[in-house]
Amino acid sequence: MNTFIQLVISGVLIGSVYALMSIGLTLIFGVLRIVNFAHGEFLMIAMYGAWAFTQVFGLNPYLAAVAIVPAMSLFGAVVYRLIVSPALDKPHLVIVFATMALSIFLQNAALMTMTADLRDIPPIFNHSISIGPIFLRPELLLGFLITIACTVGLQWMIKKTYFGKAIRATVQDGEAAMLMGIPVPRIFLMTFAGGSALVGLSACVMMPLFSVFPSVGLNFVLIAFVIVVLGGMGSIEGALLGGICVGVTQSLSSYYVAPAFGQMFFFVLFLLVLIFRPNGILGQQGAATIGMNE
Amino acid sequence: MSVEFRPTRISMLPKRGQISWFEILSLSISILLIIPGIAPNFQDVILLSFLFGGLALAWNISGGYAGLISFGHSAFFGVGAYTSTILLVNYGVSPWIGVWIGALFSAVLGSVLALICARLRGPFFILSTLAFAEVVRIGALNWSSLTGGPEGLSIMPTPLLTNMVFASKTTYAALMLTYLVLVYFVTKSLEASRFGYYLLAIRDNEDAASAAGVNPLAGKTAALALSAALTGVGGSLFAQYFLYLDPTYMISPELSFQFALLPAVGGLGTAVGPVLGSFLITPLSELLRSHLGNAAAGLHLVIYSFSLVIVMLYFPTGVAGALNRVSHWRPFS
């Protein structure tokens, strides 16, 4: 029984870390109605950035966030201007292919400059925290706390600030928002940049837990997609909930079922969600069957 | 499916559902290219361009005509390849037969994908195809007793007609060209048929199609099954050429992307487009791989993907779209 509780708790913690990585993706979809297929590579770049920061300055990656978050925000803005914005008024497949191509570009640029070697940072914490019979890795706990803080902060921003209201208006009806004087293209840019900034933060949280290599994005982007669909595209609480579901599922199935099939389990879960509840648990009604650009 | 060709009037440039001089010329040139001695250094590239041209055409049936953008077609490629290879290696069944059984299995898999995912639209559908292919890949990787697992499967390299293993690349090139012509013929017939129009209607406006009596789910399922079957055939031929199956490559997202990319660059929803796309991209990527692949791992893909982004942003209708604009250009009217 203790094992089970341990697995569930670890699952919740890692799930929250996955959730942090997915919030950017779900926000971008909710506001811009596009899926950024290069999302995993954004994470990869940010992770390399966090790693480099720790190598050069000897600081821990949590502090690296101070530099990485703004840097990723800028990176996101550049990608938006150069690739996303010109593609928005074209047939949908253009943005799909363009972000896919960007993904390949970034992976191989990383391969060329950093080689395929795995990069790690030296461990920060030396022992686990124990609460009763449960052991918790401090990196996971910290990640969990950062995610919760972030989610609360974002929710506050969305509900209480003008920017948040503008975002909600754009999500509901972009044209009407424009007519009301909301600078929709600016909102798009800021959302994309903001989503990228969140990816940067999550990279700093993930660096103590995972190694980085050029194709690390592929592992995580599929997880992010599952989380976003599960939680409902465009919903921040949904991303958190989805992340926890995924984390717990992965934790339990890796232990009780063979680890190899553990991964497949999770895609099957994804397909099941797509079939039975394509709008996710907390998402917008009909989003999946209406798609976008209709 | 009623086929209508109008042989009395052949147009210059490609038109939907009809033969054109452009196509006849291209076919003639392709046949010439196979002849040994004409292009000895390029046999590999030509062969692969034919094969990927066929694969691109196959993808285009569900992707370009029915509008179902799939990034999971490598699952069908792999299933076709594994089926014919397992039948050959374990049961001695000739690939000349095995290819069709592989196509059948791929068609079934394609129908399953449609039944599960065809109700989804936009990026949700695309994501579901990715997940689907991953499930198939992980299954293939772990079902070692059937597929040989991560070590893959090998075919005996001794040339033998009944085993579809040949000594000369010329024969392989002829085989690949035959595949290309086959899929091309299926595509053209589709264009000239009622079923083809149903797919276009489903693609352009599913609600209107329903209101006109077209069953969108049935149409999508048929399109995916056909596309999957033809992709499976390509997979089998690939296996017969390379003589080695590796699940990490055969059922990969990278390969799936390739199948979608070639038609997109060449022109979706046209017959000529995917072929043009293949002849543009396949030699380019081989060229980049051979000249730059060693200098810095990944540089060729950097250049390649960068060009892609440019093409996508500035030529969304692809090469065939540009050709079409040229064909409407009337400088003297």
Place this chain on the structure above:
Amino acid sequence: MSALLQVNNIRRAFRTTLAIDDVSFDVQPGELLGLIGPNGAGKSTLFNLIAGVLPSTSGQIIFDGKRVTGWKSHDIARIGVGRTFQIPKPYRQLSVVENVMLSAFLREKSLAGARRLAEATLVDVGLTDYIEAPASSLSVGLLKRLEVARALAMGPKLVLFDEIVAGLTPTEVGAMTKFVAALPSRGITVIWVEHVLYAIMKTATRMLVINRGKLIAEGAPAAIARHPAVVKAYLGEEMDIA
């Protein structure tokens, strides 16, 4: 004579709202039934229910003697129900004639036959000048005409017109109204939802008025115009039959 369409106690609930509340009516063959009501009354929802696009929460729909409640829209289309969309939904990358051919395939299996039928229908609605034009190049007014052509090319027994003259010039409205008025004599029963009241009042043989999901009045156009509940529903708007 038994009714072509019977709508019995149809209800459609969306989460907390009752979009259609216990609506019942019959449509006889050869009728030109007008359906009016203020914005948001539920007219398009009713069309979507009849056409099978939306499932009803309860109630029955019987068309041509068949129970079609719960049928999918493509199946209902196949047994003779044609419809237009309030916001036109053309097949954008196909030409005008190809748009109509799709509908014509219900009657003609061959491409050549469907094309002939499509061309004839386009002559009927006056779109011959645009036969080969891509549908994406048409203005809204012409697209509405295309919607009508597509519905008619199916050879329907019943046709559901959804605001087909809204936004057209008075001349165009006149022409379309004349056209629609002639349909029953060609064996096509019509249910017409419209906001341009004078058009529909002149041509309808019978009117239904719907407000807030309920049927509030039924009868001849002249009687409807004076019906107190109807006038109230339109907030005192005077209805001009001339």
